[in-house]
Amino acid sequence: MSRPRKIALVGNPNAGKSALFNALTGARQKIANYPGVTVERKSGRMVLPSGEPVEMTDLPGSYSLDPTSPDEEVTSKVIRGEFVGEAAPDALIVVLDASNLEQHLVFAQEIIALGKPTAIALNMVDLAERDGLVLDPIALEQALGVKVVPTVAVRRRGLTELGEAIAAAELRHPGPGLTQLSMTERRVAAHAMADAAILSESKRHRLHARLDRTLLHPWLGPLILFALLFVVFQAVFAWATPFADALEGGVGLLTDAVNDLVPAGLFRDLLTDGVLAGVGAVVVFLPQIVILFFFILVMEASGYMARAAFLMDRMMAGVGLSGRSFIPLLSSFACAIPGIMATRSITDPRDRLTTILIAPLMTCSARLPVYAVIIAAFIPQRTVGPGIGLQGLVLFCLYVAGIIGAMVVALILRRSVTKGAASGFIMELPKYQLPAPKDLLIGLWQRAWIFLRRAGTIIFMVTVILWLLLNFPRAAEGQNQVDASIAGKIANGLAVVVEPIGFDRDMALALIPAMAAREVAVSALATTYAVAAPVDNEDAQAMALGDQLKARWTLPMALAFLAWFVFAPQCMSTIAVTRRETNGWKWPAFMLAYLFGLAYVFAGATYWIAVAAGL
């Protein structure tokens, strides 16, 4: 049987393409990368009304086929069938924002002129009606010469008709389409078509203009943004606790079950000390990661993220970047990998490189498990003001330390290795929208699944390998198992290097597997202390990781460990993505060197200052 036919969604950014894609394909989507680049490739299956299954892809939003950024280049090449390793789509759906036809029809004409089977989704007609616009799809259809279907993705309006339109477009003899016009001519034509299609327009006070007056206010706007970010980081800690406790309880029950069912021995130790202690210690942070992504997705879907970029542009310009870098950097708070991938929308190459190099300084969700476990163990749970917990405040300070570090580094980089003319800032501020719960759920599910898959693969493997290294060779009578093991010997070597910054052997040991992913540091500590606990001492074995840490570390050690993780580039995936994005080993090597340097200096400084302060 031949492969299913391919249909691609194209359109300007903010046309509601992703929501339409979610509505057409449901939650079963495949997210991968286009070969050779880190531009995200989203595809899913859709069944046409005729019963024929087709493969639907969601191409990156573009303003024109003449690309001005790496992601627009992907769209342009895929549509033209010039992308190596990616078959050209058999048919196209052009997605238009019904309330911004003058703009979106410019690109639509360029697509139709290619002469491929094309249908138009006149999307978000409900929002256009909210703005007082009454549209005539038939007039638009006559002007463009292709089928136009009004759609409301979130209410599933027009989806069947769209499926029929695609099938019909392919039956039609591929005509010459529209004649090739220049951009200026297309713009004039777009205005005429929009005027003809708009039946009536009432001068209603637009909601987004009113919102912008407050949210983009020169003084109030930034204050609201900072307050919002503060609430986000407090929420990550406060809201997640009951869920994390429940997950922790679940891991405890599983451990008990294994202890009951599996006979005592090395295999049981592997399951409890290795797999459950290690992977379990990481999985309990799923709620915090989901909450952080929830806020980022809401900011993106509501249109507020672009306003945040606007508000941050001035500050970013101060260190030689632009507001455009704010979005990749904010995404990096969840994970540096999508953050680095999001830099593809930055036009200026030096700007983009600088943003990639500082992205790992944003506190990603993989650091949360490390921070959370140390903060919970060493920072007392009390309030320092109305609604402000000390633990949340410390967490906030760690985030701020990363941000300040990133800004200073950007400033230095822009005056040295990425020197060049200051870059500009051109960005559409989309209309405000209420995020659709279904789209949020799909987004959250995708992020949560990526995290769980990491826990199930990388973290699982690293934990098991560490457990093996910790348990062999077996300790002689009266000897500590960790001291006797291979891992212990490796850590002894590394401990010499990190001793000056206050780290002990166990901390050095945790740093090695944490190169795979930062959160492994937590599972590594959990595994190490589970192995180290004397077998005959049931109490020590049952001690939670937090209690173990409290018993074994001093406060300056804990603070130094936190400072280390603000800067240390302990994530192989980030290094790999940087290599791919910068086409070589030069920049990832540079990134590794400068981040380890910063981590060493700041962890050391934290330790000795804390010791001097008598903490």
Added chain:
Amino acid sequence: MTLDLLPAGQSARIVAVDWNVLVDEEARRLRALGIDNGARVKVSHRGVFGGADPIALAVGRMTVAVRRAHAAAMEVEIL
């Protein structure tokens, strides 16, 4: 007068653009967003913390953020 000096809320038409002072990609992106000769524009927001950067322009039914340097390259006539 140039667009960067246009008072907020005042509608104007772009009558000339000095494309030479703009980076090629930025010039193309501005044109793709409809900021071009003949376009009707309005400054809807300007600056943060009392500064003059960036500028939010109303172009057609869109709002587009640009820098003052871009606006300074555009000659406008008040409508």
